[in-house]
Amino acid sequence: MVNTVDPSGPKPRRALSARNIMLYGTLMVVSMYYLLPLYVMVVTSLKGMPEIRLGNVFSPPLEITTAAWTKAWSEACTGINCDGLSRGFWNSVQILIPSVILSIGVASVNGYALSHWKFKGSETFFTILIIGAFIPYQTMLYPIVILLREIGLMGSLWGLVLVHTVFGMPILTLLFRNYFASIPEELFKAARVDGARFWGIYFQIMLPMALPIFVVAIILQVTGIWNDFLFGVIYTKPETYPMTVQLNNIVNSVQGIKEYNVNMAATLLTGLVPLVIYFASGKLFVRGIAAGAVKG
Amino acid sequence: MTSQSTAKRPVQLLRNLSAKIASIPMILTALVVFVGGTAWTVVHSFTSSRLLPKLNFVGFDQYERLWSTRRWLISIENLAIYGICSLILTLLIGFTLAALLDRKIRFEGAFRTIFLYPFALSFVVTGLAWQWILNPDFGVQGVVRGMGWESFAFDPLNNSEIVIFGILIAGIWQGSGLIMCIMLAGLRGIDEDIWKAARVDGIGTVKTYVRIIIPMMRPVFITALVLIASGIIKIYDLVVAQTNGGPGISSEVPAKYVIEYMFRAQNLGQGFAASTMMLVSVIVILVPWAYLEFGGRKRG
Numbered sequence: 001m002v003n004t005v006d007p008s009g010p011k012p013r014r015a016l017s018a019r020n021i022m023l024y025g026t027l028m029v030v031s032m033y034y035l036l037p038l039y040v041m042v043v044t045s046l047k048g049m050p051e052i053r054l055g056n057v058f059s060p061p062l063e064i065t066t067a068a069w070t071k072a073w074s075e076a077c078t079g080i081n082c083d084g085l086s087r088g089f090w091n092s093v094q095i096l097i098p099s100v101i102l103s104i105g106v107a108s109v110n111g112y113a114l115s116h117w118k119f120k121g122s123e124t125f126f127t128i129l130i131i132g133a134f135i136p137y138q139t140m141l142y143p144i145v146i147l148l149r150e151i152g153l154m155g156s157l158w159g160l161v162l163v164h165t166v167f168g169m170p171i172l173t174l175l176f177r178n179y180f181a182s183i184p185e186e187l188f189k190a191a192r193v194d195g196a197r198f199w200g201i202y203f204q205i206m207l208p209m210a211l212p213i214f215v216v217a218i219i220l221q222v223t224g225i226w227n228d229f230l231f232g233v234i235y236t237k238p239e240t241y242p243m244t245v246q247l248n249n250i251v252n253s254v255q256g257i258k259e260y261n262v263n264m265a266a267t268l269l270t271g272l273v274p275l276v277i278y279f280a281s282g283k284l285f286v287r288g289i290a291a292g293a294v295k296g
Numbered sequence: 297m298t299s300q301s302t303a304k305r306p307v308q309l310l311r312n313l314s315a316k317i318a319s320i321p322m323i324l325t326a327l328v329v330f331v332g333g334t335a336w337t338v339v340h341s342f343t344s345s346r347l348l349p350k351l352n353f354v355g356f357d358q359y360e361r362l363w364s365t366r367r368w369l370i371s372i373e374n375l376a377i378y379g380i381c382s383l384i385l386t387l388l389i390g391f392t393l394a395a396l397l398d399r400k401i402r403f404e405g406a407f408r409t410i411f412l413y414p415f416a417l418s419f420v421v422t423g424l425a426w427q428w429i430l431n432p433d434f435g436v437q438g439v440v441r442g443m444g445w446e447s448f449a450f451d452p453l454n455n456s457e458i459v460i461f462g463i464l465i466a467g468i469w470q471g472s473g474l475i476m477c478i479m480l481a482g483l484r485g486i487d488e489d490i491w492k493a494a495r496v497d498g499i500g501t502v503k504t505y506v507r508i509i510i511p512m513m514r515p516v517f518i519t520a521l522v523l524i525a526s527g528i529i530k531i532y533d534l535v536v537a538q539t540n541g542g543p544g545i546s547s548e549v550p551a552k553y554v555i556e557y558m559f560r561a562q563n564l565g566q567g568f569a570a571s572t573m574m575l576v577s578v579i580v581i582l583v584p585w586a587y588l589e590f591g592g593r594k595r596g
Contacts, residue, residue, distance in 0.1 A: 027401070036429070037426060038413075041428075052434065057428060057434050110318070117314070125319065129330065131330075132331075138551055138571040139334050141554075141555070141571075143329070143336045229419065229532075248420050274416040274418070278412075278416035
């Protein structure tokens with residue numbers, strides 16, 4: 001404790017006090033723990049296999065090669081398919097886009113109905129929905145298999161889209177409900193007086209005003225759906241496996257020699273989409289996860 | 297509920313109708329999937345279903361078998377060890393980092409970005425990255441041995457005694473940033489005057505945190521606790537990616553048990569019973585929290 005007896009006024013700033021050295025030192029060391037895996041993944045993916053066998057995971061590459069990246073993307077094998085992670089990537093894209101649109105569309109309308117068009121029982125359904133967010137997915141996995149079979153979507157991309165819509169609903173509905181509830185009632189009433197109805201008010205007034213919260217919802221859903229493994233592995237077939245599932249199958253396959261550089265390139269490729277979103281969105285990501293925090 | 301005029305004009309009927317039609321997906325999700333699905337699983341956990349769900353009830357047989365299966369007991373033990381360690385360490389690390397970042401430091405944004413980025417990554421990516429770092433030949437153990445300490449042994453992923461701690465390292469790496477963020481938001485919500493008052497009274501920084509700030513942040517801690525706890529129970533993809541339950545069955549977890557019995561071993565009844573146990577554990581955690589949080593006052 002250096003500055004114990006402080007006079008009033010702002011703290012004097014000394015760059016090299018013992019306190020600062022301790023503070024920044026600790027933060028630097030902790031930062032290394034957090035950055036280490038990313039560093040290791042990047043350097044490993046840029047090495048060749050002979051170099052990996054000679055060195056260790058932390059040594060920087062002597063000879064930089066992108067061969068592992070190319071192989072991970074277009075040649076790595078899962079079972080009999082040897083067309084690389086690109087298949088999983090495009091599957092994930094095909095799952096992601098409709099899932100994000102559908103889940104956010106449905107949830108925003110739900111939130112809007114719950115905040116401005118309450119009807120008898122609406123709050124009860126909402127409460128059930130929120131409690132449902134805490135139920136372990138494992139309890140609902142099999143009944144959903146039956147439901148998807150009944151409507152003929154088991155194993156298809158659209159089945160998975162539906163599952164993502166259902167499980168994204170609690171948190172997104174909460175997000176939109178709270179946002180729409182903060183929009184002044186007067187605005188809503190004025191639109192009603194002008195003769196606007198449910199959908200008219202939604203599309204002409206609420207939607208344009210809610211753009212920031214839509215961005216938060218999109219960030220939340222894109223990272224969440226892209227990172228999903230559980231639903232992907234259960235509700236799709238090998239041909240429609242999302243990227244995370246395919247990645248796990250490539251890296252943890254028991255056949256063949258382990259190609260660590262290819263594995264790390266594949267891992268990085270899969271992590272790239274959420275990482276780009278994270279670094280590009282900054283504060284909005286924090287807002288998204290703060291909202292998503294309820295989901296856990 | 298907003299006050300409604302008693303007169304039933306057609307417009308009002310239509311208004312309710314639109315909202316109701318728009319809410320059909322929500323109602324179906326809440327009633328069919330959440331309530332219906334959960335009830336269905338709980339009911340079927342009392343049957344002898346194997347390949348297909350059947351309604352021939354056998355009482356608590358599945359549960360008796362579950363609690364005498366070694367694999368389930370290991371899963372529960374792992375979950376307990378992982379859970380307790382993860383809870384304590386994540387709270388400790390999350391709070392300490394938040395407190396450090398709250399000391400009006402420079403580059404706060406950069407540090408925060410570094411601590412939080414793992415949270416953007418999936419558990420599969422996390423598990424695979426740490427699987428490689430903990431590789432006995434090329435990873436941490438290999439590096440330390442290469443530096444001359446030949447007898448150094450740190451091989452959690454191939455040692456059934458400590459494998460769960462290998463997973464713990466990865467789990468904390470992925471999730472502690474989120475808790476740091478929540479704690480930081482909590483710290484920012486505390487009045488500056490508290491600090492001034494503490495300083496006037498001559499209370500040291502650490503003591504101020506322990507005696508004053510942490511008790512004031514009780515709601516934040518409870519939220520963090522619930523978050524970490526519900527995440528722990530769900531742990532699945534991290535284990536699948538990092539160890540796939542191995543070596544042997546020494547890093548199995550309940551969520552993995554459920555899925556293997558339901559979708560691979562074709563023993564649905566066991567899967568249903570195990571998932572019902574997971575549900576029960578969530579209820580045990582959540583009910584006291586809901587009581588603390590909402591009990592006594594009207595929920596918003």
